[in-house]
Amino acid sequence: MGRKRRWILLGVVALGTWAGFGAYTQQQKPLDPFEEAMRQRQMYLETFGVLPGELFVEEGKELFFRKGPSGKTLEECDFGKGKGVLEGVYAILPKYFPDTKRVEDLETRVYTCMQTVQGFKPSEIKRDEVKAITTYIASFSSKARIQVVPKHPAELAMYNLGRELWYTRAGARDMSCAVCHDQYAGQRVRLSPVRSPKQGLGNEWPAYRFEEDKLYTMQDRIDFCYESIAIPKPEFYSEVHIALTVYMLAEATKAGRSFEELPFFTR
Amino acid sequence: MKLKKLFPILLATPLVVALAQSYFTPSELEAIKTGGKAYAEVFLNQRPDQALCSFHRNRLPADLLPQFLEEQRALIKYPASGKLMGDWKKGGAIFNNLQKANCFSCHFGSPVHLGGDVGPSLEKYGLKRGQSEAIQRYTYEVIYNAWAYFPCTVMYRFGALGGLTPEEIADVVAYLLDPESEFNTKPAVGSK
Numbered sequence: 001m002g003r004k005r006r007w008i009l010l011g012v013v014a015l016g017t018w019a020g021f022g023a024y025t026q027q028q029k030p031l032d033p034f035e036e037a038m039r040q041r042q043m044y045l046e047t048f049g050v051l052p053g054e055l056f057v058e059e060g061k062e063l064f065f066r067k068g069p070s071g072k073t074l075e076e077c078d079f080g081k082g083k084g085v086l087e088g089v090y091a092i093l094p095k096y097f098p099d100t101k102r103v104e105d106l107e108t109r110v111y112t113c114m115q116t117v118q119g120f121k122p123s124e125i126k127r128d129e130v131k132a133i134t135t136y137i138a139s140f141s142s143k144a145r146i147q148v149v150p151k152h153p154a155e156l157a158m159y160n161l162g163r164e165l166w167y168t169r170a171g172a173r174d175m176s177c178a179v180c181h182d183q184y185a186g187q188r189v190r191l192s193p194v195r196s197p198k199q200g201l202g203n204e205w206p207a208y209r210f211e212e213d214k215l216y217t218m219q220d221r222i223d224f225c226y227e228s229i230a231i232p233k234p235e236f237y238s239e240v241h242i243a244l245t246v247y248m249l250a251e252a253t254k255a256g257r258s259f260e261e262l263p264f265f266t267r
Numbered sequence: 268m269k270l271k272k273l274f275p276i277l278l279a280t281p282l283v284v285a286l287a288q289s290y291f292t293p294s295e296l297e298a299i300k301t302g303g304k305a306y307a308e309v310f311l312n313q314r315p316d317q318a319l320c321s322f323h324r325n326r327l328p329a330d331l332l333p334q335f336l337e338e339q340r341a342l343i344k345y346p347a348s349g350k351l352m353g354d355w356k357k358g359g360a361i362f363n364n365l366q367k368a369n370c371f372s373c374h375f376g377s378p379v380h381l382g383g384d385v386g387p388s389l390e391k392y393g394l395k396r397g398q399s400e401a402i403q404r405y406t407y408e409v410i411y412n413a414w415a416y417f418p419c420t421v422m423y424r425f426g427a428l429g430g431l432t433p434e435e436i437a438d439v440v441a442y443l444l445d446p447e448s449e450f451n452t453k454p455a456v457g458s459k
Contacts, residue, residue: 161295167324168291169317169419170309172428176321179421180385183325189372189383231309234302243298 033191033267040210041265053135053208053263056215060136063129068118077113079106079137090141091259094246096152103158105245107134107219108237127236131217135206135263142262146203148249155246158239162247165240175229177244192267197251200258207264215263218245320419327418339415343408343426346433351403351440358442359449361435368431368439373422378453386422390458393444393451406440 044051064074078097079089094105100112110133114120150159169176180189185196195201205218216224219241223233234240291299291310300307316338319327327335345351362370363379375382376389396402409416411426411433425431431439442448 157294161298164291164295165299167321168310168313169321169325170313172430173423174317174320174414174428175421175423179325183421184385187383187385189385190381194385226306232303232305234306238301238303238306239298240302240306 033193037210037266044210044265051208051263051265052210052213053206053215053265056132056135056206056208056263057139060132060134063133064136068114068120070117070119072117072119074110074113074118074133076117077109079109079113086137086140088141088144090138090262091144092147094148094155094158094242094249096154101154103152103154103242103246105218105242106137107131107217108242110134110137111237131206131215131220134217135215138206138262141259143258143260145256145258146200146249146252148246148253150246150250158243158246159250161239162243162245165244166247171229171231173230175231177225197248198255198257200252200255202245202248203252203257204260204262204264204266206262207260207266209266211267316414323419325419332418335418336415339412339418339424339427342424343411343415344433345407346437348434351400351407351437352398352444353434353437353441355438355441355445355448355450357435358438358440361431361439362442362450368423368425370439375457376450376455378449378455381456389443389450390455391451393446393448396444398444398446403440403444406443407436410436410439 041051067073075084077083078099079086080092080095080097081087081089090106093109094103096103097109097112099116104112107130110130111125114125114130115122150156166177169179180194181196181201184194185199187194202218202221205216205221208215219236222241222244226233296311299310313321316335319331319335323331346353359379361368363377365372370389371377371380371382373383373386374389375384376392382388392406409422410431412424413420413422414424414427423430426433426436442450445451
């Protein structure tokens, strides 16, 4: 499916969503956001026969097989299980990659390979393209058991950094991740249930958020949290996102959590 | 006299010790800087009290509490007028604004938005507590600096970190306490 067609479809879908959504937030009784998302998901399927997330997967697939300036596609990239292997790779990331000597999450790995394998300059790489490719590759780990176990010294260092960032209170609102996601796990901020890493926090990204009519990756979702606690967003593909992701998914791994259907459909 | 000079140093010692055990190593600080200047500055400029709460995972040891509470109390300032209850209508606009005070995200009781349940319910706050000077002062001070009452709590220190002015805080106090306020006259969203 072409990208143009995707946007037309999303536009139509968005109109329908907003009409339903107004009624949803103004109700007196707190609705379960998960149930509401499942209801919306069903509505999309019945109306359009396709979920918005699938359109991003299609777009990502096209981009995955697009030749870069070097003449190579992303089939030549090692995402963690060897060249061209996509099955289950998202479930083992972030991990250490000897070629870059760096711990990378999937988004960062895509960004890396678009440069080192495909020959794009950083300025030529669009964030939306990285998101779509990430979504395509993540779809091969739908409902997979999370398997992030830091072993390499660089992975352990990233886990430790992520844990410290998780607990650090900073900024004009004195916030940290832990102060909500550990202490108040199971409770509600507005409509949103708060989850801890052990409860599987982060296991639904990349996901299409119908409330925003946008696709969010893990890095986007971390940024959304930072925005709401008045701390400026870290740069994409920086150590910060990767460290926090290692910490959260390693904790989810210990608790035996799995990913949701990827890409997920959520508020 | 010598002891008097030493006293502030002695007081500061536990804090310095806590900071000396600062949890970011030099290489971790380098990693944080990859997040960009604006992001890194928040962590490089972390306040000592924030560091203390982070270090102790928000449960301060008993021996640190008296000094901590005293320092937090010292940060509280009052409106020039001396009035702790301002305009409840203005207070409502502040209370119910996500970008401003964002109170409803954690507290139940707003007649405008469905409240969360991270903080205690404030439903009909003024009707249940009255408007005595003591309750006005308590409410004002908790909003100004929650850490003076609940060390390391999740609630923003609105006055102490400049999120709201003393006058704005007095407006929120009025929104909660004034019997005429819609907070007390209208049903809370989600109430049974």
